[in-house]
Amino acid sequence: MTDAAIDILQTHKLLASCEAGLAERYTVHKLHEATDRAAFLAEVGPRIRAIAGGNVDPGLIAALPKLEIIANFGVGYDSIDTAAARAANVRVTNTPNVLNDAVAELTIGLMVALARRIPQADQFVRQGKWPHAGFGLFSELTGKTVGILGLGRIGKEIATRAQAMKMRVVYYGRKRQPTEPHVFYDNLVDMARDCDWLVIIALGGKGTERIVSREVLTALGPKGRLVNVARGTLVDEDAMLELLQSGGLGGAALDVFVNEPAVPEAFFALDNVVLSPHQGSATTQTRDAMGALVIANLDAHFAGEPLPSAVV
Structure with missing residues (x-):
């Protein structure tokens, strides 16, 4: 049973309905x-026995001697040091499945927007x-x-x-x-070379950092288009920008960036990109x-x- 005497730590702002639900059940401390x-x-x-949210490093785990569980808000949990959690016998959860449709819908929307230049068409009329x-x-x-990089849920x-x-x-995939x-x-x-579109939807983290390398982007080629709805870190962003500018890559629709919300301004001048503010699950x-x-x-x-x- 839940108990308001249980202290939990909220590490970042959450949806109002989630914050209200947490407050009804627990004593919430907002870091x-x-x-x-x-x-x-x-x-x-x-006093903290649980964390609601992400951005959990080994230092934070060490500062919470009674921590039992980290309940991440999101399917990706690369902002949580799972090795440190495992070593401290702390469970980790995420929120899979419930966002599958929203992210998939946005992906197709970005693809159509890029193929048909819908944002530019809107401005053309306006x-x-x-x-x-x-x-x-x-x-x-x-x-x-x-070609789909990451055929998960x-x-x-x-x-x-x-x-x-x-x-x-x-x-x-693996x-x-x-x-x-x-x-x-x-x-x-090889897949990039054989594709017209490359969609990135794999997990972020050290194992996939820059997996979409300059070589992959070059193989995708001048007529190829890339869509990233996963994490910006999966792509060599500098190489992608250079190839988009030179015509070595046909186009890109990006919902995520390496250092978001700071987006390289060079993207803004390109007509062969569609930019989105990390809104894959934002319904x-x-x-x-x-x-x-x-x-x-x-x-x-x-x-x-x-x-x-x-x-975990």
């Missing part, structure tokens, strides 16, 4: 609102240019091959939607998934479900029940 982080942790740290000139002819998704939803758009789907009908590649450069429906799953994981832990979505 992100503390003016003196060290003093704050010295005061409340010895700026009064239409009466004086035609907008031009661009591309479509029908008949194209899309969200990747599969993207694949389903891409097939509905009459696209051919192939994928790259191993072939025998029950999936799509062609599997064990070499990312009220999905964020409410994510918050509910954070709370469900905490409730289950303190009730001694199996965790709905444990990663």
Whole structure:
């Protein structure tokens, strides 16, 4: 059972519905609102049994001697040092599945926006240019091959939607998934060379940093387009920008960046990119479900029940 006497630490701002649910069940201490982080942790740290949110490094774990669980808000948990959590016997959960549809929908939306230059078309009309000139002819998704880097839960939803758009789907991953009908590649450069589109939806972290290298981007080529809805760190951002500028890469639709929200200004001048402010799961429906799953994981832990979505 939940108990308001249980102290938890909230590491960053969460959705209002999630914060309200946490406050109903637990005594919440908001680290992100503390003016003196060290003093704050010295005061409340010895009482904290759980964390709601991410951005958890070994130092924070060490400052919380009674910590039992970290309930991350998000499917990606690369902002949490899971090795340090495991060493301290601290459980870690995330919020998978509930955001699959939202991210998959945005992915297809970004692809259509890039192929048909929808943001530019909007500005073309707003700026009064239409009466004086035609907008031009661009591309479509029908008949194209899309390579998915990371055919996990969200990747599969993207694949389903891409097939509905009459696209051919192939994928790259650590191993072939025998029950999936799509062609599997064990070499990312080879897949990029054979694709019209490369969609990135793998987990971030040290194991995948810059996995989309200059070599991969060059293989994708002048007619190829890249979509990143995972983490900016998976791509060699400098190489991508250089190739977009030179025509070595056909286009990019980006929902994530290496140092977001700071986006390199050079992207702003490019007509072959669509930029999005990391909004893959940013719908009220999905964020409410994510918050509910954070709370469900905490409730289950303190009730001694199996965790709905444990990663450690």
